[in-house]
Amino acid sequence: MKPAPSLLSSAFLQPAGQALPAPLLALRKQRGAALVDMPMPTRKTENWKYSSKYLKLTDEMAASLPTTGKTGSALAVPGYKVVFINGVVIPEASEYPDLDNILIQRFGDLSEAEANELAERLDSTLDAKAVQFAGLNTARFEDGLLIRLKPDAVLDQPLFIIHEVTADASGSAFPRIFVEAGRNSQITLVEEFISSGQEAVFVNSVTEFTLAEGTNVTNIRLSMDGEKVQHIGATGVTQQRSSRFESHCVGFGGPLRRHDLRVRLEGKGAECKLNGVVVTQGTQHYDNHTTIEHVAPNCDSEETYRNIAADKSHAVFNGRIHIHPDAQKSNANMSNKNLLLSTGAEIDTKPELEIYADDVKCAHGATIGQLDKESLFYLVSRGIGLREANVLLTMAFINELVAQIPVDAVKDTVQIRLNQFFDQTFQEV
Amino acid sequence: MLSIKNLHASVEGKEILKGINLEIKAGEVHAIMGPNGSGKSTLAQVLAGNDAFEVTSGSVTMHGEDLLEKATEERARDGVFLAFQYPVEIPGVSNLQFMRTSVNAMRHHRGESEMNAAEFMKMAREISKQVDLDPAFLKRGVNEGFSGGEKKRNEIMQALMLQPKLAILDETDSGLDIDALKVVSDGVNALRAEDRAILMVTHYQRLLDHIVPDFVHVLAEGKIVKSGGRELALELEERGYAWLGIKDDETAASSAN
Numbered sequence A: 001m002k003p004a005p006s007l008l009s010s011a012f013l014q015p016a017g018q019a020l021p022a023p024l025l026a027l028r029k030q031r032g033a034a035l036v037d038m039p040m041p042t043r044k045t046e047n048w049k050y051s052s053k054y055l056k057l058t059d060e061m062a063a064s065l066p067t068t069g070k071t072g073s074a075l076a077v078p079g080y081k082v083v084f085i086n087g088v089v090i091p092e093a094s095e096y097p098d099l100d101n102i103l104i105q106r107f108g109d110l111s112e113a114e115a116n117e118l119a120e121r122l123d124s125t126l127d128a129k130a131v132q133f134a135g136l137n138t139a140r141f142e143d144g145l146l147i148r149l150k151p152d153a154v155l156d157q158p159l160f161i162i163h164e165v166t167a168d169a170s171g172s173a174f175p176r177i178f179v180e181a182g183r184n185s186q187i188t189l190v191e192e193f194i195s196s197g198q199e200a201v202f203v204n205s206v207t208e209f210t211l212a213e214g215t216n217v218t219n220i221r222l223s224m225d226g227e228k229v230q231h232i233g234a235t236g237v238t239q240q241r242s243s244r245f246e247s248h249c250v251g252f253g254g255p256l257r258r259h260d261l262r263v264r265l266e267g268k269g270a271e272c273k274l275n276g277v278v279v280t281q282g283t284q285h286y287d288n289h290t291t292i293e294h295v296a297p298n299c300d301s302e303e304t305y306r307n308i309a310a311d312k313s314h315a316v317f318n319g320r321i322h323i324h325p326d327a328q329k330s331n332a333n334m335s336n337k338n339l340l341l342s343t344g345a346e347i348d349t350k351p352e353l354e355i356y357a358d359d360v361k362c363a364h365g366a367t368i369g370q371l372d373k374e375s376l377f378y379l380v381s382r383g384i385g386l387r388e389a390n391v392l393l394t395m396a397f398i399n400e401l402v403a404q405i406p407v408d409a410v411k412d413t414v415q416i417r418l419n420q421f422f423d424q425t426f427q428e429v
Numbered sequence B: 001m002l003s004i005k006n007l008h009a010s011v012e013g014k015e016i017l018k019g020i021n022l023e024i025k026a027g028e029v030h031a032i033m034g035p036n037g038s039g040k041s042t043l044a045q046v047l048a049g050n051d052a053f054e055v056t057s058g059s060v061t062m063h064g065e066d067l068l069e070k071a072t073e074e075r076a077r078d079g080v081f082l083a084f085q086y087p088v089e090i091p092g093v094s095n096l097q098f099m100r101t102s103v104n105a106m107r108h109h110r111g112e113s114e115m116n117a118a119e120f121m122k123m124a125r126e127i128s129k130q131v132d133l134d135p136a137f138l139k140r141g142v143n144e145g146f147s148g149g150e151k152k153r154n155e156i157m158q159a160l161m162l163q164p165k166l167a168i169l170d171e172t173d174s175g176l177d178i179d180a181l182k183v184v185s186d187g188v189n190a191l192r193a194e195d196r197a198i199l200m201v202t203h204y205q206r207l208l209d210h211i212v213p214d215f216v217h218v219l220a221e222g223k224i225v226k227s228g229g230r231e232l233a234l235e236l237e238e239r240g241y242a243w244l245g246i247k248d249d250e251t252a253a254s255s256a257n
């Protein structure tokens, strides 16, 4: 007899706060009911094969973290900002843009009619079967942010979303964002995940984008949660005709880090560019799963992910490209390169291509390597110290991707974090 | 300045250098010639500190100090420079960043302040002109996509920039057209100085027309089998290596296959 699969603990499905419009409460309840039998991923769960062992949820982590009395760290940002603390928007700490054609609302502030409309659309960009934990977010969110850009609306500066988690006690947070970009609108949305406190917590975030015809959306996602934070996040995107989506995901490892990024190219001529950088050290973990669905013809996708794993850390990349039968003249490029900085580190990479149209251009490549000894020797033979030579070569591996991050303040933050990583990884000899 | 005594070195358990003895004084230019595979590059790499090669016995001192116990970067900071026979391409690190880091590492070692970007740029532009490299090369990755000749000129550019005490040039003349050979040899001649020694590995007498060596050595099967003045190079050009009782280029090459 097969042992019964272990299920998501019912503690995680306890009703949360009620400060939401009725349609969202109803949706939450319905999703919760659907998760009663949700099996926890194991080694045998295909899309969690390399990562299930890092997922260690305990019932102490089930309850939502409190938000009362929390004001968040006063992170200065060059642009607009919305601060989430433990999954709840803190308006006092936020600076909203004051524009008629861009509406930014907390879920809690939506009218019944607006909430009804939103309830219809939440989860529409994510496939519940493939992204098991997105449904949990929908069953548990306490709040959320709805961003609506009217046709032709252009946000003149980046909008920063600071997702802060206060891990002073065990618990969890379920930040949720839905972005609806109307025809020909433009926005750059920066999401920074940070945390304070030292207790074990669980973060389960979901961000969705629907891009109407001709929109141009850039999403920068910076994952910098603390050492005790297990984070499962998902980003879902649907794109209509001639829209463009650009994503820059930069992630630093943790006890468990998982990000699913799913893009559906549904309208002719849509285009997406997905960049990713992951850096892990110690015994950290990071797992990126990306899926690009070429549904409509004449769409382009370009994906470039780089992993750097030091010490005994473990990075995973799984990149799926699915070209549907009608998606003729698709152009898909995927590159994943991996750098092992120690023999104890581990990287698993897996491209998955499913191509059902015949007139397509699809290229993919994945490599795993170490720093080149000859290059190192060349650098030190010019008097450059071994540590600095290592840093130069490691940076060389990701330079291009860091340079492409379109917001300088984020680039600086990333560089500072990278320097810390280098300090810990390459000791002066 | 440099004193090599009974130097033995091997790679992957195979002995390549089998007892090299060589004395080089400040101000001198030494040329090393010899068949393919005789160990010329191995000697150059061992002097620079490549730990792919294991020194099994012998000693090397520079200015009286034990060179072999120093790490590669320390040797470089003490003035050892190797122009590689095959310069490495490093995409993602710009030439500019590479050279500035290198120059500043040297300055730091000498207790001097770092050069700022503008000062460095000025110097780099001037030297790139001296070796006839378009300054646009500075922005490209280290040697990335450089032609063979451009790589060699880049090596000389670095030597001019770092002003080493001991410049080891491993076939810096190979693969150069006539104009480039002139540029490179002018660069090397510019390096000639009373307090500096040059050790150059070459197959061709024609380089020695431009850079007149004080001594010429023939390296064969891991040993220096003959030393002489510049006339030795002319003789080798005429007669090959066979008269010295060693296999010449062709037989060495074919026996290696």
Ligand SMILES: Nc1ncnc2c1ncn2[C@@H]1O[C@H](COP(=O)(O)OP(=O)(O)OP(=O)(O)O)[C@@H](O)[C@H]1O
Residues within 6 Å of the ligand: B011, B012, B016, B034, B035, B036, B037, B038, B039, B040, B041, B042, B043, B052, B085
């Ligand atoms: N990393 C290595 N692994 C194995 N053998 C090596 C390695 N490096 C050099 N050798 C061997 O050592 C010998 C000497 O090589 P070296 O490069 O020093 O010759 P060379 O005199 O510079 O020749 P050339 O004139 O062709 O440049 C050759 O037989 C070569 O194959």
Ligand SMILES: [Mg+2]
Residues within 6 Å of the ligand: B040, B041, B042, B085, B170, B171
């Ligand atoms: Mg050689």
